[in-house]
Amino acid sequence: MPMKPIYFDYASTTPADKEVAALMADTMVRCFGNPSSVHSFGREALALVAKARRQLAELVGARPQEIVYTSGGSESDNLALKGAAYARRQRGNHIITTAIEHHALLHSCKQLEEQGFAVTYLQPDNDGWIDPAEVAAALRDETILISVMFANNEVGTVQPIREIGALARDRGIWFHTDAVQAAGHLPIDVAAMNIDLLSLSGHKFYGPKGIGALYVRHGIRLESQIAGGAQEWGLRAGTENVPGIAGLGLAAQKAQAEQENENKRLGKLSERLIARIEAELPLARLNGHREKRLPGNVNFSFLGISGESLLLNLDMAGIAASSGSACAAGSLEPSHVLLAMGLSSELARSSLRISLGRENTAAEIDYLADQIVAVVRRLEDMKASGSWR
Numbered sequence: 001m002p003m004k005p006i007y008f009d010y011a012s013t014t015p016a017d018k019e020v021a022a023l024m025a026d027t028m029v030r031c032f033g034n035p036s037s038v039h040s041f042g043r044e045a046l047a048l049v050a051k052a053r054r055q056l057a058e059l060v061g062a063r064p065q066e067i068v069y070t071s072g073g074s075e076s077d078n079l080a081l082k083g084a085a086y087a088r089r090q091r092g093n094h095i096i097t098t099a100i101e102h103h104a105l106l107h108s109c110k111q112l113e114e115q116g117f118a119v120t121y122l123q124p125d126n127d128g129w130i131d132p133a134e135v136a137a138a139l140r141d142e143t144i145l146i147s148v149m150f151a152n153n154e155v156g157t158v159q160p161i162r163e164i165g166a167l168a169r170d171r172g173i174w175f176h177t178d179a180v181q182a183a184g185h186l187p188i189d190v191a192a193m194n195i196d197l198l199s200l201s202g203h204k205f206y207g208p209k210g211i212g213a214l215y216v217r218h219g220i221r222l223e224s225q226i227a228g229g230a231q232e233w234g235l236r237a238g239t240e241n242v243p244g245i246a247g248l249g250l251a252a253q254k255a256q257a258e259q260e261n262e263n264k265r266l267g268k269l270s271e272r273l274i275a276r277i278e279a280e281l282p283l284a285r286l287n288g289h290r291e292k293r294l295p296g297n298v299n300f301s302f303l304g305i306s307g308e309s310l311l312l313n314l315d316m317a318g319i320a321a322s323s324g325s326a327c328a329a330g331s332l333e334p335s336h337v338l339l340a341m342g343l344s345s346e347l348a349r350s351s352l353r354i355s356l357g358r359e360n361t362a363a364e365i366d367y368l369a370d371q372i373v374a375v376v377r378r379l380e381d382m383k384a385s386g387s388w389r
Contacts, residue, residue: 005318006364010357011153011181011297012322017206017254020247024208027243035240036231045242052249059252060179060198061189062215068232069245072212073180074104076199079214079235080176081108083222084145084197085117088174092142098122098130099340101149102178106336118142127289128157128341132164139167145174150182150198154337154353155288156297158186165194174220180204180212181294184255185263196220202244206358207251211244266296266356269365273298273354276369281376287338287351296356301338301347305379310352313375319368322353 033041168175176197184205228237307323334348
């Protein structure tokens, strides 16, 4: 067992960067003014809010005034989906999304369906990839919004965002993407990719929890989901979380600066792990697209092996990983993403998600591979002998 537990669940959440944490601590004590106040304390806080807005805008190729602060990815998704649907209901009532979205978006769509909106849920191929031709085929005269996640949180597949965005733009349909897993990790240019609305969350790229943002293209008018003051151009009422916003901005700036080199490093570590697992466990199934995937995301299914048993055994070996998405970790139901990709319930329940981050090393990858192979073989032997069911 390693000297300390090894974290391989960065897709669930990341530790706050030390510089980000220090900035937030200083801000809480030194810059406590309300950004809406006209005195010097308020102006100082407002300056920090504006600086972070510029940093986030640079991360996704937007303008600062197009960044709206939220409490995180779930609120951003809710504001984008419901805000767009309610604002455009006089133009149509049809929304296109996919069956592999995060539950924040899927549950928002279900609520909209209960209010008379029609939603088409596109199915991915076996790699979790959405074909733009399928999006085009689903379009209707009454389609007002398309929402396709940038990169999947469970299997890491990266979608053809630019192509789907172009389809929407040509027809005057708003296009939203949940980029919670992609922002800070993949290059994003909202203008070049034809994106109208984009959700992101700070704790996915070494920023604080409880803070995120929604990019809203200039000219888009959403219906606010929180009544109150006029903060965030009337889209998100409530006194701004200045320490969180400052931390979010710095985390975005650092992620952008480190992105290219970190992606290359994580890509090599992922390839190292995949090669070991496939060489030593030939029945293992790699989930997600082999090339079009997040560099630090590795998802395998091991037929006949309980994902929960695998996780518990790895935890005893000092390894923290995930089975399915973290938000659904308490559920015994198989992953909706893997089922949509065509996996059987049994195979979906045998999945293991490894997500890598800044602190992981080649030595840790080798230890992880050793433990996965040993645990899977041990569980297979127990099942074959009848000592485990």
